[in-house]
Amino acid sequence: MTFLRPFEGFLQIEAASGILLLIAAAFALAWANSPWAASYDHLWHTTIAIGIGEWTMDKSLHFWINELLMTFFFLLVGLEIKREMAHGALSDLRRAALPVAAAIGGMLVPAGIFVAFNRAGxxxxxxxVPMATDIAFAVGVLxxxxxxxxxxxRVLLLAFAIIDDIGAILIIALFYSSGFAVDGLMIAGGGLLMAWLFLTLGxxxxxxxxxxxxxxxxxxxRAGIHPTIAGVVLGLMIPVRAWYGSHGFLRAxxxxLDDFRAxxxxxxxxxxxxxxxxAIAEARREAVAPAVRGEAVLHPWVAYGIMPLFALANAGVHLQGLDFQVPSATPVLLGVVAGLVLGKPIGVLLFSWLSVRSGLCVLPRSVTWRGMLVMGAAGGIGFTMAIFIAELAFPDPELLAVAKLGVLAATAVAGAIALLGGWILPHAGLMDEVEDLTADAVEESALA
Structure with missing residues (x-):
């Protein structure tokens, strides 16, 4: 099945990263509720100063992880989006219709459920918070x-989660950024212009x-916009077309080699x-697109370093300190859990079914509605992005802790449901025999 080959390495890294994320989150939760809990808080509140000349930022380690290192996570997201829009499941309307419908439902229904629990307060x-999907965890479960x-x-889940990430990025930029300072926007514009000049000059x-x-x-x-958006912007600017390409590489x-031999x-x-x-080194470098090279370099660092570190720094909820007498604590917890565990699969299935029934898209022949249900359940694993949005949404530390607990609980429950669903539901339709089809037929049916 040749159409799957470009995704195999990506999916393998995401699966391993999901397991590592689970270990990091469990360790953080155990550490934060152990006799050494004070050392957990002390570590992440350790201040680190970074500066050039008179310009200095003195922030906590937690800040640098969430605000700076996660920028490279969002850079990877931007590269993934650019690749999918150019060559993948989002490259044309026919390919993108089903995952787009699933993602829209998987965002709107969870948000609606959360609002139903928290209409006022x-x-x-x-x-x-419950609109997000963690690609690494979800792919790991599948x-x-x-x-x-x-x-x-799995490919549909990947496309669905990437569209979900686009939605989360827009939410962060539009609703969880505070005002705009013109001088900051001018500085950001200068960086954008520099990146454009670098690309133009080759x-x-x-x-x-x-x-x-x-x-x-x-x-x-400086402008008051969440700075991690810089990663997405740069990722979307990186070219997806190779300078030499495979045939150009062979010629160059x-x-x-002939010159070297002479x-x-x-x-x-x-x-x-x-x-x-x-010349050989240059041809090797330019045989693939800059976006592909960037993704290949960044992906292991993000998957095995930045994301587990983020989990370690943010998943340590002090359970013994939670106070559910705080106004809105219980509705927030219920809204997050119900939104992710129930809202995601309901939204994914409902909007996908409506789109298929209306003729906007076609369910791939190698996928059944049972497969879509398992995908929707896995989509309820919000972890990384859900915690990230919770950090922005809740200035109140009590509500933030409750929201994080809800995300952790929903991640565990949604993951268990996806696993149980995959094992218990009849699965003949989930793994249809397609070996007798040609590679082109498989690609056509999978991306129909």
Missing amino acids: PGAVGWG TLLGRRVHPTV IRPGAVFTIPLLIMWAGLY AQDA RVEAGQSHHELLEPLD
Whole structure:
């Protein structure tokens, strides 16, 4: 099934990352409720100063993880969105219709359920929390089901979760950012212009783009817009078309090898041999698109470093200190749990079914509604993005702790439901025999 090959490495990293996230979250929760709980709080409140000249930011370790390191997580999200829009499940309306419908339902219904529990009161601001899906956790759960879930379901989940991320990014930018300072926007615009100039001039080393990224980050922070949005903006700017491409690489590499061979036979010095070797290195670098290279470099660091660190810093809820007598505490908890556990699968199934029935899209032949139900249940695993939005939505530490507890509980319950659903429900339709189809037929049916 050739259409799945581009996703295999991505899905494998996400699955392993999901397991690592689970371990980090469990460790943080145990640490925060152990006799050493004070050391947990002390660690994340340790201040770290970063500055250049007279400009200095003195913030906690928790701030640098949530605001700076997570920018690289959002940069990866931006690259994933750009890739999907160019070559993947979002590249045309026909391919994107089903995951778009599923994502819209998977955002609106959970938000509606949360609002139903929190119509009035301080908890109402958290309506964006249950709208999120954690790609790593969700893919990890489906991976545990093995052949009981068709690979196409995983691809649909990936596309659905990416669209969900787009929604979450818009929510953060529009509803959880505080005002706009013009001078900050000008600084961010300067970083944006620098990135555009780098791209226009053909400056290729990816590390160079850290400079405009940090300038945009500082400008957005100054402007009052959540600075992690800088990562998404830069990710969407990175080209998805290779400079050389595979055929260009073969030609350039062959020319460079011929040049290298001629210089060796002519007895030229080692220094003179560097030019064709540099040409081979350039051809290798430019054989794939910058967005693909960036994703390949960033993905392991984000999946195995930044996201587990985020989980460790944010999942440590002090259970013994929770006070459900605080106004809105119980509605917030119930809204988050019900929104993720019930709202996600209901929204995914309802909107997908309506779209299929109306003729806007077609259910792939290798996927059944049982598969969509399992996907919807896995979509209720909100963890990383849900906690991130909760941090922005709730200035009250009591409500924030309750919201985090709701996210953790919903993650556990939704994951268990997805696993049980995959095992208990009849699965013949989830893993249809498609080996007799050609690769083109599989691609056509999966992306119909």
